[in-house]
Amino acid sequence: MTMFRLNFRIAVRNLLKNKAYAAINIAGLSLGLTAFILLLLYMNHERSYDEWSPGLENVYQVRERHDFSSPDNQERWQDFVDSRAAALLGSKVPSITYATRVDNNWDNEASSVRPERGEPQLVKGLLDADENFFRVFPYVFVWGDPVSALKKPGTVVLKQATALRLFGTDRVLGKTVRLFRWRTDPGQALTVTGVIKEPKGPQSLAMSGILRTGNRDKDPDRPAASTYCAVYVRTRPAADTSALAKTVSRVYLEHRKWLFAARKISWKAYRAKGNYAGMKLLPLKQVHANPPFGENWLEKLKPLLVISVFLFLISVINFVNLATAQSVQRAKEVGVKKVLGVYRRQLVLQFLLEAGLQAFLALFVCIALVELLLPAFNAHFGVSLTFWHHPDIASLCLQLLLAFVLVSLLAGLYPALVLANYDPVRVLKGSYEHGLKGLRLRNALVIFQFVISVSFIIAMGVMQMQMNFMTHRNLGFEKAHLINLRTNYSEDFAERLRRIPGVESVSTTTQVLGNTFNVPEEITYKGRKINLSTVTVSMDALSALKVRAVSGRLFSPNFKQDTINSVVINEQAAKLIGPNPVGQAYDVLSEKEKNTFRIIGVIADYHYDGFDKPVLPTVYKVTALGGTSSTNNLLLRIAAGNQQAVLARVAAEWKRMYPDFPVRYFPVADAFEQVMQADIRLKNLTAVFSVLSVVLSLLGLFALSTFTARRRTREIAVRKVLGATDLQIVSMLNRSFVVLIIAANLVAWPVAYLLMARWLSGYAYRIDVPLFPFAAATVLSVLVCLLTVSIQAGRAAQADPVKALKYE
Secondary structure (H helix, E strand, O other), X not given: OHHHHHHHHHHHHHHHHXXXXXXHHHHHHHHHHHHHHHHHHHHXXXXXXXXXXXXXXHEEEEEEEEOOOOOOOOOEEEOOEEOHHHHHXXXXXXXXXXXXXXXXXXXXXXXXXXXXXXXXXXEEOEEEEOOOHHHHOOOOEXXXXXXXXXXXXXXXXXXXXXXXXXXXXXXXXXXXXXXXXXXXXXXXXXXXXEEEOOOOOOOOOOOOEXXXXXXXXXXXXXXXXXXXXXXXXXXXXXXXXXXXXXXXXHHHHHHHHHHHHHOOOOHHHHHHOOOOOEEEEEEHHHOOOOOOOXXXXXXXXXXXXXXXXXXXXXXXXXXXXXXXXXXXXXXXXXXXXHHOOOOHHHHHHHHHXXXXXXXXXXXXXHHHXXXXXXXXXXXXXXXXXXXXXXXXXXXXXXXXXXXXXXXXXXXXXXHHHHHHOOOHHHHHOOOOOOOOOOHHHHHHHHHHHHHHHHHHHHHHHHHHHHHHXXXXXXXXXXXXXXXXXXXXXXXXXXXXXXXXXXXXXXXXXXXXXXXXXXXXXXXXXXXXXXXXXEEEEOOOHHXXXXXXXXXXXXXXXXXXXXXXXXXXXXXXXXXXXXXXXXXXXXXXXXXXXXXXXXXXXXXXXXXXXXXXXXXXXXEEEOOOOOOOOOOOOEEEEEOOOOHHHHHHHHHHHHHHHXXXXXXXXEEHHHHHHHHHHHHHHXXXXXXXXXXXXXXXXXXXXXXXXXXXXXXXXXXXXXXXXXXXXXXXXXXXXXXXXXXXXHHHHHHHHHHHHHHHHHHHOOOOOOOOOOOHHHHHHHHHHHHHHHHHHHHHHHHHHOOOXXXXXXXX
């Protein structure tokens, strides 16, 4: 204990004696730890989905493989399934005790709710379900009974926050609300039969209340008809998951074959096309980590994870280089202690204690930085993380303790071993260079630091150029002054809006940036089967979007046939159909009839989604044959000028027509910004980490240049005595470091190229990997190296050679 107190005092004195080095070490480690802890908080949050109740262990989400509404018209394991699955699995699979049907939460759509003696409010997350919902999900009821809450249609169970928002209290049993799902909905009265607690933890099934209207109680009668919704099941405890999976697959395939037979569709022909029908159960705890479309949370986190790991490594390397650069000052101390009988193990522990003290101080600084950066981090990832109010603070503290130990060992072990291995005889004679080994390792660490820094700079440059490419790319339509009202098309309401001064056009489509609904369709053209996407539009929608006609014409009210069987296709579809498609006809076969359509025009491809997705081969129809008339997009083209005044009049007209449903709209230009947001955030993060990595690398370079200057003190003195100028000495010291930086660039170029080529491959529309960021990163890294090293080299060159040689 006495030895520990002594070593602790020495560690504190050394920190106070070398304040600049200590501050650099602590700052570097705190930055690396900050990135680590932010990632730790986020990963803990993402892994805690659907762990709010032990009763969820036996709850599963049903996934079905189909192509309905998939972004690329390909079969996917989707979370909205044929509603028949609930009754099918509940009756045919013995291990399943309950199954429930729940509404799809389409883009977190809002419904209008008007409480007793209150104004209508838009509420997101009100889901329609059948009576088994609370038999599957074990929510805790504050008021009401889970068994009888949804026993009758026309009932609703609210979360506490929703009840407080609507009524100002959670004591609302027996009160009624009127629900409006869309603007022309006459509404349905619902009686509040329960209030549930907000679970302590994130949930994959985001909802603000569960209602039972009766719409989810029945399945379609006709085999050709289908209703899609989410289905969840509860199984018996300790059910054999392997046997359960086989049973579910067998039952589903038997049912699917029966449906095909009833619809007189060949099962063999369906499979011959490469289709694969299937159904599986996904444990609820895995739902959040396995979204049907897009990347899961771990994939989204990978770029930041890699960046944070590299920043942490740079900070550790920086610590090692600074510690070894100071080793000359500690050499005599080590020599004297060894002569007095101190063991090597004791010296290692002493220097590890010093590293641990700095890591401990860095941990405190990093906690303050975490609290400072959490609001921005939460906004970036759309979460609500806290540090001091973490739901499992004990586990978090244990993770921080392990991180502290890991940092102390990684940062302190090598310098401790270097210092403890000094030869006391040589050191006490004043010969340090023979005791200072590992110069090659330190050079390698500097190269590694700059490989990371140069890679970051290149990545930032490539990302910026890709962002510029996407920002300035022609979208194929005019997004400015285009407003999307989230509602279906009504000719009466559209005509009222057209009378408002400043409204140039009113139209609708199922395909526009921010809200797209593609319906797959197989056409027969000259005996060939071609798969296309079908988009329903109003007569003037393509004109309102200001898309460019490549050949033929757009829809026009002057041609009555346009509302019957005329279609317009895009360039991607034209490539599949063949040359000169205008005037050609194709057939669409259904179970009962054949519809023939004639192509009247070809339009240029326009973007309706992110640049990571290609534009699909698409056919545009005014007719509803084979398509859908439910668009939920009402497009207003507004004249440039006083846009807010026009929108105010639009909102007033809406309220006059639909007083029970508040208006919702967004500029299509904002939807484009939303599509770009994730890429912009990644670029900004890369820029921030690039600056931090360069700064930390320069500190490491400064430390190594200090170490080199001290190691070569007598050589520099001899050169000066023999007539070398200050500039020659500065050039000599710079030369070795420029070689290191060039070596780092040679390693960084292929690494950065491969990483950026892979990142760019995620975009359907992208630039080639450019040369400019590579050249710029090389020039910048060499310049900052020369500037940093020259400062220390200048000091060494101006030192008095007499002081270095007077004892020789």
